[in-house]
Amino acid sequence: MTTIHTPDPILIDGSAGEGGGQMLRSALTMAMLTGRPFAMEKIRAGRRRSGLLRQHLTCVRAATAICNAEVEGATLGSQSLRFTPGDLQGGDFRFEVGSAGSAMLVLQTVLLPLALGGQPATLSISGGTHNPAAPPFEFIARTYLKVLREAGLTIKAELRRPGFMPAGGGEVFVQFSSTHDRPGVVQDPHTYEAIAPSPAFNLRARGALLDASLEALIAHIPTSIAEREIATFLSAAPPLPDPTLGWSSRVLRHDASPGPGNALIATLNFEHVSEVFFIPGQKGVSAEAVAERLADELRTYLGHDAPVGEHLTDQLLVVLAALGRGRFRCGPLSSHARTQLELLPRFTGREFEVSARGDGTFDLGLESE
Structure with missing residues (x-):
């Protein structure tokens, strides 16, 4: 009988850095992509309503379904979560936030794992689509997916119905195609290899x-x-x-x-x-x-010439970590971006290169090993 070794989980202080839901979402994304388990404590401890809210629980449940994870602590208000991912899978998925909480933040959590998993999938999420402190559908469709298409991923997104606070009730539908020339990801929960490099991603100028x-x-x-x-x-x-x-x-x-x-x-x-x-x-x-x-x-x-704005910076750091190499230029680093720079290498074992430019902008990157 073969004994499968499961490594110790990465221990994460959820109150560190920006201390919000982004840490949880990024940890879920990277756990799905790398097969590395994590245990997070003090989730959103500094927020007015601490712990897991409905939209955070929907992120956890969506990640659990997509990679057959084992989860402990996924309850409303919980400040502790242990997440042990299994194998990524395709299929038809539907998730409901159950409030006006952001459906787009749930989408950001699972989008890269579904896109890089190599299997066809569809995803329907209902909730808020145009929320304060969250990206709107148009940011995902026009900004984020444009970058992912440049990286070789085939993803189609549709706003079926907008949802505004406080009623919510919006719906987005996303289709992931299976193609042979897309960037690959090594996701082996037994050996925990690094993510396979893809063709280099480079975004350092806006163009006309x-x-x-x-x-x-x-x-x-x-x-x-x-x-x-x-x-x-x-x-x-x-x-x-x-x-x-x-x-x-x-x-x-x-x-x-x-x-x-x-x-x-x-x-x-x-x-x-x-x-x-x-x-x-x-x-x-x-x-x-x-x-x-x-x-x-x-x-x-x-006010600067960097192509990547504040909110896209947070997401492109996850893309770089997932694809294994690449580089982009952004504006001043927010607390969210600095938290990503600390968190993501704990899953990949690779530090980002951070180069400050004289005009206050930054070059961020990963070089292939």
Whole structure:
């Protein structure tokens, strides 16, 4: 009889660094990809509502289903979790957050393992799709998936119904194709080999600006709110890098959404990268304030020449860790990014190269072994 050795779990202090749900999501992603178990304590200990909330539990349950994991501590409010992954598998998966919690954060948790697992799969997630403090669907579809397509992955995403807080009820559908030329991942829970290198990923320039678009999403609220947001943004937005280009704008009504909601989204589509900027409308916040906040985010990004913005940086570090090599240039490092730089090497055994540039931007990378 053969005895299978399971290594000791990686011990993670969930209150360290940014101390939020991203640590849990990144740990789940890397555990699925590398086969390394982990034990996390003090999950979200510094947050007003500490421990696992519904959207975090949905992340855990989704990861468990996708890799046949063994899990301890997956209960509402728990500050401790032990996760031992099994083999990645394809199939048709459906998960419900059960509240207005972000469906997009659940998607980010399982997207890379499903894409790199080498088996066809479909994924349906219901919950919030345009939440504060979470990426909207458009960021995933236009920004994140564009990068993954450049890395050789075939993924299609569809917004079937938007969900705004507090009602939620949105739905996204994602299809993963099985192709022979995609980057591979070695995920062996018995030997725990490193992830196999893929063709190098390199994103250090934006390229030419191709177009700029502005969208005001509304559901069950007056169109005049969206019109005020658009007018204010167009007067407050910083100049575009190409003065010959202007903003295209439109109002999108989504009255199929279960509840009222609003979001203002700006997209800069460059030759090598697309960046999406997003501010959700909230009760008590004027349309003008929403638009001015969005203009400020755009101004920050256009204040440097790095192609990768703050939120994409957090996700591309996981992509680099998963693909095994590559490099990209980003703006100033947030607390989330610095936490990723500490956490991810614990699963791969490889430290990132971090090079500060004189203008406040950074080059981040991994070289093939």
